[in-house]
Amino acid sequence: xxxxxxxxxxxxxxxVQADLADDVVEQFQTGVLEAIARERDRTGxxxxxxxxxxxxxxxxxxxxxxxxAMAALMGRQTVLCGMRPEVxxxxxxxxxxxxxxxTALDVDDGLDLLGLPR
Amino acid sequence: xxxxxxxxxxxxxxxVQADLADDVVEQFQTGVLEAIARERDRTGxxxxxxxxxxxxxxxxxxxxxxxxAMAALMGRQTVLCGMRPEVxxxxxxxxxxxxxxxTALDVDDGLDLLGLPR
Numbered sequence: 001x002x003x004x005x006x007x008x009x010x011x012x013x014x015x016v017q018a019d020l021a022d023d024v025v026e027q028f029q030t031g032v033l034e035a036i037a038r039e040r041d042r043t044g045x046x047x048x049x050x051x052x053x054x055x056x057x058x059x060x061x062x063x064x065x066x067x068x069a070m071a072a073l074m075g076r077q078t079v080l081c082g083m084r085p086e087v088x089x090x091x092x093x094x095x096x097x098x099x100x101x102x103t104a105l106d107v108d109d110g111l112d113l114l115g116l117p118r
Numbered sequence: 119x120x121x122x123x124x125x126x127x128x129x130x131x132x133x134v135q136a137d138l139a140d141d142v143v144e145q146f147q148t149g150v151l152e153a154i155a156r157e158r159d160r161t162g163x164x165x166x167x168x169x170x171x172x173x174x175x176x177x178x179x180x181x182x183x184x185x186x187a188m189a190a191l192m193g194r195q196t197v198l199c200g201m202r203p204e205v206x207x208x209x210x211x212x213x214x215x216x217x218x219x220x221t222a223l224d225v226d227d228g229l230d231l232l233g234l235p236r
């Protein structure tokens with residue numbers, strides 16, 4: 001699994017596309033954290049876009065929240081973007097707290113939240 | 119296959135992650151073109167990011183060039199971003215012309231090419 005980490009004006013965008021199965025989670029998180037370590041611009045945030053995910057169960061939600069916690073330790077705020085309506089409904093019903101995670105409707109709004117001027 | 123098409127300041131970013139096998143190409147192209155049709159901001163471009171692809175053979179190169187040609191018919195310029203060094207070497211050696219496609223090192227440079235101010 002190769003994790004795409006895209007640089008946008010100092011912010012890092014990770015389009016989460018493969019389902020984050022057990023065996024790729026470590027690779028995913030390592031890929032994200034190494035990209036954070038490499039990036040010279042330290043002022044930007046991290047955007048995790050999950051618009052390609054049709055299902056986000058508690059396991060995947062925990063992986064995302066954990067990744068955000070790791071990124072926070074490396075000085076980077078995370079915004080979770082692109083949550084589909086069904087996913088939002090399910091997560092809210094399950095009462096799962098997405099700790100350390102702010103959310104935005106899409107990447108454009110996430111960039112607003114991180115302070116990128118329009 | 120769900121195609122993620124991310125909006126960034128009027129531009130559309132497609133992170134190409136799954137290998138574009140025969141049976142998903144039509145779905146991929148339809149997904150991109152429908153996103154172009156839905157987008158209200160008509161001034162932006164289309165960015166195809168292939169940094170997650172380790173291999174780009176002539177078939178995939180043709181799919182990307184065809185997608186750019188389709189996008190051009192809908193009034194949107196395409197920039198191909200994130201080509202890995204090995205992929206660039208192979209494509210150049212094969213002499214495959216990426217028609218209708220401008221290229222940039224990464225998404226940030228692609229946004230520059232499309233005229234997004236820093």
